[in-house]
Amino acid sequence: MYTQALDIPQKDADERGPRAVESPAYEAEFNARIDAGEFIEPKDWMPEKYRKTLIRQISQHAHSEIVGMLPEGNWITRAPSLKRKAILLAKVQDEGGHGLYLYAAAETLGVSRDELYEALLSGKAKYSSIFNYPTLNWADIGVIGWLVDGAAIMNQIPLCKCSYGPYARAMIRVCKEESFHQRQGYDALLQMMKGTAGQREMVQDAVNRWWWPSIMMFGPHDKDSIHVESARWGIKRISNDDLRQKFVDATVKQAEVLGVTLPDPDLKWNAERGHYDFGAIDWDEFWSVVKGDGQCNVDRIAARRKAWDDGAWVREAALAFAEKQAAREKVAA
Amino acid sequence: MASKQEHTEYVLRIGDNALILGQRLSEWCGHAPVLEEDMALANMALDLIGQARMLLTHAGQLEGAGRDEDQLAFLRTEAHYRNLTLCELPNEDFARTVVRNFLFSSFQVLLWARLSGSTDAELAAIAAKSLKEARYHQQHAGDWVIRLGDGTAESHRRSQVALDYLWPYTAELFAPAPSDDKVVAAGIGPAWPSLEADWEAQVVPVLNEATLTVPARTPFKSFGKFGRHSEHMGHLLATMQIMQRTYPGARW
Numbered sequence: 001m002y003t004q005a006l007d008i009p010q011k012d013a014d015e016r017g018p019r020a021v022e023s024p025a026y027e028a029e030f031n032a033r034i035d036a037g038e039f040i041e042p043k044d045w046m047p048e049k050y051r052k053t054l055i056r057q058i059s060q061h062a063h064s065e066i067v068g069m070l071p072e073g074n075w076i077t078r079a080p081s082l083k084r085k086a087i088l089l090a091k092v093q094d095e096g097g098h099g100l101y102l103y104a105a106a107e108t109l110g111v112s113r114d115e116l117y118e119a120l121l122s123g124k125a126k127y128s129s130i131f132n133y134p135t136l137n138w139a140d141i142g143v144i145g146w147l148v149d150g151a152a153i154m155n156q157i158p159l160c161k162c163s164y165g166p167y168a169r170a171m172i173r174v175c176k177e178e179s180f181h182q183r184q185g186y187d188a189l190l191q192m193m194k195g196t197a198g199q200r201e202m203v204q205d206a207v208n209r210w211w212w213p214s215i216m217m218f219g220p221h222d223k224d225s226i227h228v229e230s231a232r233w234g235i236k237r238i239s240n241d242d243l244r245q246k247f248v249d250a251t252v253k254q255a256e257v258l259g260v261t262l263p264d265p266d267l268k269w270n271a272e273r274g275h276y277d278f279g280a281i282d283w284d285e286f287w288s289v290v291k292g293d294g295q296c297n298v299d300r301i302a303a304r305r306k307a308w309d310d311g312a313w314v315r316e317a318a319l320a321f322a323e324k325q326a327a328r329e330k331v332a333a
Numbered sequence: 334m335a336s337k338q339e340h341t342e343y344v345l346r347i348g349d350n351a352l353i354l355g356q357r358l359s360e361w362c363g364h365a366p367v368l369e370e371d372m373a374l375a376n377m378a379l380d381l382i383g384q385a386r387m388l389l390t391h392a393g394q395l396e397g398a399g400r401d402e403d404q405l406a407f408l409r410t411e412a413h414y415r416n417l418t419l420c421e422l423p424n425e426d427f428a429r430t431v432v433r434n435f436l437f438s439s440f441q442v443l444l445w446a447r448l449s450g451s452t453d454a455e456l457a458a459i460a461a462k463s464l465k466e467a468r469y470h471q472q473h474a475g476d477w478v479i480r481l482g483d484g485t486a487e488s489h490r491r492s493q494v495a496l497d498y499l500w501p502y503t504a505e506l507f508a509p510a511p512s513d514d515k516v517v518a519a520g521i522g523p524a525w526p527s528l529e530a531d532w533e534a535q536v537v538p539v540l541n542e543a544t545l546t547v548p549a550r551t552p553f554k555s556f557g558k559f560g561r562h563s564e565h566m567g568h569l570l571a572t573m574q575i576m577q578r579t580y581p582g583a584r585w
Contacts, residue, residue, distance in 0.1 A: 066363075066368065066371075069362065069363040069371070070363045073362040073363040073364075076359045076360075076362055077356060077359055077360055077572050077573060078572055078573070078575050078576055079576070080407075080576035080577060080580070080583070080585040081403045081407075081577075081585040082352075082382060082385065082386045082389075082402050082403060082406050083386070083585075084585050085359070085382055086379060086382050086383060086386070089359055089362065089375050089378055089379045089382065090379055092362050092363070092375060093362075093371075093372050093375040093376055093379065096368055096371045096372040096375065097372060099368055100368055100369070100372070103368075138576060188585070191584065191585060192585070194584075195583050195584055195585075196580065196582070196583050198580055198583070199580065199583055303363070303364065306364070307363070307364040307365060307366070308366075310364075310366070310426070310427075311365065311366020311367060311370075311427065312366075313485065313487045313488055313491070314366035314367070314370075314427050314481070314488065315366060315367060316484070316485055316487070316488070317480060317481050317484025317485045317487070317488030318480055318484065320484045320485045320488075321479075321480040321481075321483055321484040324483065
């Protein structure tokens with residue numbers, strides 16, 4: 001998954017890592033390469049702010065992947081069939097893999113995975129707010145695939161062409177897997193909608209809870225969102241509102257096929273615009289979840305923190321063993 | 334000649350091991366000590382659930398009563414599960430998890446190798462595919478057992494505690510099951526006691542390299558493979574079965 005088209009500044013911007021020499025000549029050359037649509041690679045000169053923006057965005061994306069394992073992981077042990085259990089396990093494993101590629105992409109910018117991880121656990125770094133909503137019934141797993149992964153794909157496809165090579169290449173693979181997840185989620189919902197009244201009720205309940213948070217994933221309206229530099233640098237290629245509209249237009253028809261009602265009385269086709277109109281987004285809710293007051297913000301970080309703390313002795317042991325091995329090899333040699 | 338029931342039960346013993354340990358390992362997802370292990374444990378859980386699907390489907394066909402993999406996985410009562418008690422014990426910590434994976438996957442490697450020559454062609458095909466997976470699980474868990482056993486004082490202590498706890502349950506792996514005699518005679522699969530010497534030959538050197546003390550055998554006995562489980566099993570099943578029990582007859 002899952003970018004959130006919102007660039008949230010970290011409380012104390014990271015001042016470490018290799019510092020670029022700022023030079024107008026280099027910058028002009030850099031801008032020319034961006035304009036020519038070339039990829040910027042790790043060894044290339046880049047403006048310091050470009051590097052920091054990317055570290056922040058890629059690490060927020062990586063954190064979103066691994067925090068995103070939790071709400072879905074919540075249902076693995078209760079999956080209703082062995083086939084669905086296997087699909088969900090594979091999906092959550094993919095999210096972990098996306099986290100790994102993305103941490104590796106961020107590391108090419110001169111920052112370590114441990115530093116990034118510490119920023120997540122201390123609350124300095126953010127992750128996609130969508131994962132601060134709870135998964136309350138089995139249909140949530142299908143709806144996350146359909147809507148949340150669907151929104152993530154809309155956000156992420158433009159990133160496959162973003163200017164930073166390692167990020168763009170990671171996103172190509174991530175998007176392929178995400179689109180598979182989206183189809184699996186939709187398929188699970190189709191099966192449930194063909195089933196019993198109890199199953200259909202679960203699907204509608206899940207759609208009611210996830211619809212608005214999903215369209216919030218595209219971030220604030222363009223008029224309230226400043227992405228001038230990201231757009232200039234080829235990191236942000238399509239605006240939040242354009243992506244959101246594209247998502248709504250694609251999703252309404254899918255909801256009809258599924259037979260669910262999207263919980264927005266203002267949702268209707270506007271022939272003049274050639275798009276669906278939709279109701280006002282509750283930005284108070286969005287910002288309160290971003291700022292830490294969502295239902296699961298505390299639990300999500302507590303779960304990641306517990307896994308990290310409980311695993312400390314394992315990581316120490318692995319390190320101690322590696323050192324012993326190295327010492328033994330030295331003696332043997 | 335083995336009866337349909339005896340043949341089915343033998344396959345269920347193997348399938349239920351994979352199902353129940355797969356369920357246990359999947360509890361780790363998102364909670365492992367490092368991201369790489371989150372992925373590795375989920376991957377092994379996925380392999381085991383995959384094995385369980387093939388084996389339970391096969392058992393259902395042998396039984397001939399129209400039960401599919403899900404009916405067998407989710408709708409039996411506790412006493413009808415035939416897994417080893419070892420597989421249902423709680424994960425506790427990463428040490429117990431990898432020590433158990435090592436003890437169990439070493440058993441699976443030997444079992445799959447023998448079953449790949451089974452007179453039951455379907456079982457032989459499943460075994461050939463699963464052997465590759467079990468070898469990887471054994472390698473992964475064995476590496477961790479050595480790393481933790483020979484790591485820090487704390488990791489050594491935890492690994493020894495885990496081994497001392499789990500070891501008595503390994504006696505059940507090799508306990509004879511008289512109801513399997515005809516299955517063995519028909520060349521469907523090995524007799525359980527026949528795997529013990531090879532298992533010890535694979536397991537003990539790794540435990541020694543890990544600087545762990547191999548516990549002595551005690552009179553302790555467990556009986557999961559005969560349907561008499563530990564107190565942990567009911568809770569595992571309550572979680573695993575909840576959707577099928579709450580929505581009877583629904584298709585997913």
